[in-house]
Amino acid sequence: MLPLLRTPVATPHTLEEALSLLAEPGARILAGGTDILPNLKRGLGSPSTLVSLHAVDALRGVSVGDAGLSIGAGTTLTQVATSGDVKRMAPSLAEAAESVASPQIRNMATLGGNVCLDTRCRWVNQSDFWRGALGGCLKSAGMNPEASFAQAGVCHVVPGGKRCVAAISADTVPVLIALDATARVASASGTHRLPLAELYVNDGVQNLALEPGEMLLGVDVPTHAGARRERYVKWRVRGSIDFPLVSAALRFDLDAGALTQARLVVGVLGARPKQVAVQKVALGRPLDQALATELAELAHRQCKPLENVPYEAGHRRHMLRVLVRRAIEALADEA
Amino acid sequence: MNEPRETPPGARLLSFRLNGEDLSVATADHQTLLELLRYGLDRVGTKQGCDSGECGACTVLLDGRPVLACLTLAVQVEGRDVRTVEALAEREAAALLDAFDRHDAAQCGFCTPGVLMSAEALLMDKRRVVSQGEARAALSGNLCRCTGYTKILDAVVDASEKLVEAADRTREPAS
Numbered sequence: 001m002l003p004l005l006r007t008p009v010a011t012p013h014t015l016e017e018a019l020s021l022l023a024e025p026g027a028r029i030l031a032g033g034t035d036i037l038p039n040l041k042r043g044l045g046s047p048s049t050l051v052s053l054h055a056v057d058a059l060r061g062v063s064v065g066d067a068g069l070s071i072g073a074g075t076t077l078t079q080v081a082t083s084g085d086v087k088r089m090a091p092s093l094a095e096a097a098e099s100v101a102s103p104q105i106r107n108m109a110t111l112g113g114n115v116c117l118d119t120r121c122r123w124v125n126q127s128d129f130w131r132g133a134l135g136g137c138l139k140s141a142g143m144n145p146e147a148s149f150a151q152a153g154v155c156h157v158v159p160g161g162k163r164c165v166a167a168i169s170a171d172t173v174p175v176l177i178a179l180d181a182t183a184r185v186a187s188a189s190g191t192h193r194l195p196l197a198e199l200y201v202n203d204g205v206q207n208l209a210l211e212p213g214e215m216l217l218g219v220d221v222p223t224h225a226g227a228r229r230e231r232y233v234k235w236r237v238r239g240s241i242d243f244p245l246v247s248a249a250l251r252f253d254l255d256a257g258a259l260t261q262a263r264l265v266v267g268v269l270g271a272r273p274k275q276v277a278v279q280k281v282a283l284g285r286p287l288d289q290a291l292a293t294e295l296a297e298l299a300h301r302q303c304k305p306l307e308n309v310p311y312e313a314g315h316r317r318h319m320l321r322v323l324v325r326r327a328i329e330a331l332a333d334e335a
Numbered sequence: 336m337n338e339p340r341e342t343p344p345g346a347r348l349l350s351f352r353l354n355g356e357d358l359s360v361a362t363a364d365h366q367t368l369l370e371l372l373r374y375g376l377d378r379v380g381t382k383q384g385c386d387s388g389e390c391g392a393c394t395v396l397l398d399g400r401p402v403l404a405c406l407t408l409a410v411q412v413e414g415r416d417v418r419t420v421e422a423l424a425e426r427e428a429a430a431l432l433d434a435f436d437r438h439d440a441a442q443c444g445f446c447t448p449g450v451l452m453s454a455e456a457l458l459m460d461k462r463r464v465v466s467q468g469e470a471r472a473a474l475s476g477n478l479c480r481c482t483g484y485t486k487i488l489d490a491v492v493d494a495s496e497k498l499v500e501a502a503d504r505t506r507e508p509a510s
Contacts, residue, residue, distance in 0.1 A: 002386040009364040009410055030408070037367075037406045038387040050364075054411045078400070102476025103453065104391060107400045108407065240475035241389060 043128035073112025119166035142205035166204030174249035200272035292328035369404035391477035442481035
């Protein structure tokens with residue numbers, strides 16, 4: 001049994017209330033609760049207040065405008081996965097949302113929560129007791145500054161490493177980056193937008209480029225003209241629940257059978273997703289078997305998984321090559 | 336947690352509907368819905384398994400959708416409709432319970448309340464005969480450590496068939 005610490009919970013009804021509560025030092029957002037609550041039960045983090053967004057209706061919903069899809073951060077993953085608009089305009093996003101954890105978790109977890117999902121590491125996502133026995137690390141000490149760990153400055157994944165390499169494990173993020181999505185971010189002092197790829201920094205302790213008091217309002221996926229093929233693939237052990245152990249989002253825009261745009265974004269390497277440089281090889285060519293093999297090799301060469309999540313890095317790297325090749329072959333067959 | 340304790344800081348009055356009954360109860364900010372059900376209201380049908388969102392033993396229906404009570408704070412169900420396994424004993428879920436009985440779908444029985452709630456949500460949503468694949472997907476968040484999945488899936492499909500037959504019978508004109 002894992003009791004929660006006695007953290008006060010605020011339950012705002014409007015966005016303004018939520019933002020002013022979030023401006024308090026140490027306040028954290030509670031959205032679906034499917035990641036933060038297990039983490040808090042295991043002693044990861046010690047917020048001063050949890051600002052629960054369950055009653056903030058303004059954050060929920062999928063809408064379609066001239067510019068494209070707009071999805072509120074509070075929209076559940078079930079709603080994203082089953083929305084007709086998402087399936088039509090961004091099928092790989094629906095596919096990614098559908099692949100997260102279990103039906104119960106998708107009914108609770110939100111898109112904003114997935115986009116802001118904490119990074120994961122085999123040395124961190126353990127019980128308090130386990131981490132304490134180990135002596136801590138960069139991330140567990142970074143999340144609980146008041147706790148004293150014997151090895152607070154140490155990385156167990158990269159010996160001697162001074163920057164945390166805990167892995168971004170959100171399924172929707174590689175897809176949203178591949179689709180050129182933008183994030184809408186608000187604080188008590190105003191709102192701004194930024195490309196989703198710029199929401200992430202290369203630090204596993206805190207990989208979001210958000211200031212304290214800032215909150216994700218939603219994501220916008222731009223509309224596109226012409227033919228597009230897209231897909232999200234991931235490898236994990238238990239298909240029913242596990243986090244991805246390596247993942248890839250693919251997007252190909254075609255004109256008269258030739259590629260005009262190609263994107264390959266890989267997740268679960270380090271603290272942020274990696275965009276594989278595929279344009280030089282892919283543009284102008286048809287989506288076919290030869291390209292599938294070449295891009296899979298390119299992904300294998302450019303992506304080097306670390307021993308930060310379960311299963312051997314070498315095997316995950318191999319599975320990335322297999323997944324990318326199979327995904328492109330399947331997309332080529334669709335054409 | 337098993338012993339009664341003083342009203343902790345952050346206590347508040349919570350109103351919600353539990354199995355058709357409107358309740359107002361005291362809860363604490365950090366109390367999960369699961370803790371409130373089991374230790375505050377003595378509704379122990381909902382099981383406490385992993386307590387961290389992996390096993391599905393604590394599945395309840397929140398506004399008709401299966402969610403995990405261990406990762407829902409009690410304060411988050413203010414004004415909402417919660418249904419637990421206790422509700423199934425009283426209504427047309429008889430088909431589901433009967434099918435679980437006939438198929439011997441419970442071994443140790445610890446996962447059964449959660450499995451039943453996921454299955455109930457599937458049958459209420461589809462209202463037709465479901466396939467093995469649909470049952471499998473709907474129950475994918477419920478772990479059975481006895482690994483008795485085959486009989487559970489057979490029972491869910493069987494229950495959906497029985498429900499459809501019963502609905503057809505009531506539609507047939509009386510002769």
